[in-house]
Amino acid sequence: MRFYNFTIIVAIASILTSCGSYLSQPVDFEAPRTGEISETTKRLRSLPEPEEKVVVGVYNFRDLTGQYKPSEVGSTFSTAVTQGATSILVKALEDSGWFTAIERENIGNLLNERNIIRSTRQEYQGGNSSEPQLPPLLYAGILLEGGIVSYDTNIMTGGLGARYLGVGASTQYRQDRVTIYLRAISTSSGKILKNVYISKTILSQALDASLFKYVSFQRLLEAETGFTRNEPVQIAVKEAIEKAVEGLVVEGIEDKIWTPKGGDTIASQLVNDYSLDKEEEELTGLYNRKYIERKYNSALGVSLGASLLSADFSKNYLAPQLTIDYKNHIYRGLALQLSGSVFELNGGAAFTETFGSLGAGLNYTVLPNDKLTPFVQAGAGVLSRLSEIEISDAKSNFFKLQYGLGMEYLITDNLGLKGFATHNITLSDELDYTINGTRDDHYFNFGIGVNFYLGKSNNNN
Template structure:
């Protein structure tokens, strides 16, 4: 029976890592055409231009000077490809908007043309004088400059692992980022017509599992498996460059630098989609945080939970409370909340009373442009029992967390302390300290007007 148990564990480990086993390079593979990136198809689907632009690219290379990071230092291999000029020229061809001309190795081209001229003059004595000469070289209307300006290693690292009775596994990941800048320059006056900036993350992930167990006396079973996947840096650089070329084309259409040979409706739809993408990019901070104005001016909150008495009696017990509030936002991060509360307070076998409170709070939303944010609040109020007697003043403060499930609905949890200016809340006066109580609650906030999707620029 025990052997079957270990066999099941072993099979489970092997099948968990089946992705590695089914894709092992067990033989020599033939050469294949280069893979496309998600940006390649978008680049090829751009509408055709009315007239392609002749463009020259002298160099578009790695400007970081970084070497590939390793766990025990750096190697002498560069972190990113040194052939970015070739990648850019291929992207320009794929777009069909540009006619790239040879400029990276212009010396080789000029030397070869000189050899052709010298050969014709020296060895073709009886040449026809009307024989056409070498055609002149094309000259570029615009130049493209820029390069790979940064390669950031380990912008996010992490993992998870667990082990139980000698069986366990772990997952580790690392994220890098490569950034390219591309600018277009007019050769007639040197003016920079457009400049674009694109970043692409690079993911590396390692998964391993192991089993270590004595199956019998002097019989040790030890099994290990795992695999590692690394997103190719070359593919990440290619995708970033292709995205930069696509952005350059669309920016040029938007600013009437050139025109597309397509129906106006199609071009307008394309520019509208690009405009939304630009707004989202401008509102996105590092690590994918989308920063935008999310809350309207007016909101209504309904919440409930439990209260816990802190007075002169012992053995407090939890009793329910309910709250309704109206809110007005002075700014995206600051609002005024006016609420009515029905509160029950109790101590075991000694006290069970109810109060109505009217509170006015000032709330500070700490991350107003995030979906998930902590907040703190504080203010004052007054309370009375259900017979409108035993009136007392108080102040309260608390903290909570809110998650915006949609543009209109927020879900929150909070904790609050109420400091009362009365020692008669529990209907007994003892000692020198006034009676306090605590609230712990869950609530929903409804935002009346839906905000426009205004993007907030990154700081």
């Protein structure tokens, strides 16, 4: 019954978390509206004014992927991305306020129309030389080239669902990715002044909940609800192009290709803000994971926790333990680890004793470039009784094998917070002074602590 209630709660919570989409279902025809304004558009429009606008020409900014829209029911001739990226780029150039875009995509139409104007004037004005000539066309100092170079589907898919006694809910998602390149070329020298690379993910999401249950004899209740939400590819392309234009402007300021009004003060502030954002974005990997560089190759760790005996007594209790360890990275996430512990093993009234242990082994950080990472460790060591031995001829020193796993969160470059659990096998049944059964005595250590990172990082780590 508890799981039944839990399933209903999960279904309701899933719907409520996306209630913006669920409660905004279309119920009537909608009037035309202006295009959506994203945060990228707002940043582009908030750029400072230029000292002088740059005349640019865009001949073609096209789809270079050659990819058709994926379909589960057969082939389709609809392309995966828009074929009107040139128009989107021209609009982004206008929104930035930094460029004067001139018509080059359909330059043939423009030249034909100008020829028609000249012919008409010559034919109906009798060659009157006092009539003004057509003004010359603007020529571009910079050409903008590039295109949509990649559209990758299903780079990440997944979902979650549960069903119990006819009540269930599920959610699914899919993430695609579009990539563009934009470069600026000097028409006087042919030199490529800047080349900007931008990618944007595209999210598709589905959520549904259903109920199928007999409420009484021959009375069946069946209900279902749900929705899907797909991020428009055109908007994703638009945001990627706008981000590329913003990057082109700021990186051009940084390289002194053009300057903003307000001089070096405005330029420095704009470049610094952009550099911080770019550095943050470059640290983020393909699956939106932030990659960091660990700057230190060794660490001193201190942790507090508890030990739990598993031996020949039926009752065992958690007891305190203190651990100090040192690790030095050998290669990437692999480190040599030395550790020392003082802990108590508590078997109730029958057995309670304090031990000390020394160990050596290997520690492997699974995700060495992430702030939050699991780690595994394994090794061997010795432990000794620190309390007075109850039986004079009892064994006081033991060899042990140990392995465990844990999780670490890097708070700063040289400080990490960790939690761990280890299993220690003593290879002896005399730890609690009692030999019983065929299984050797063993114990568990649990703890939380901190790692203080020291030294300098090697290039191979």
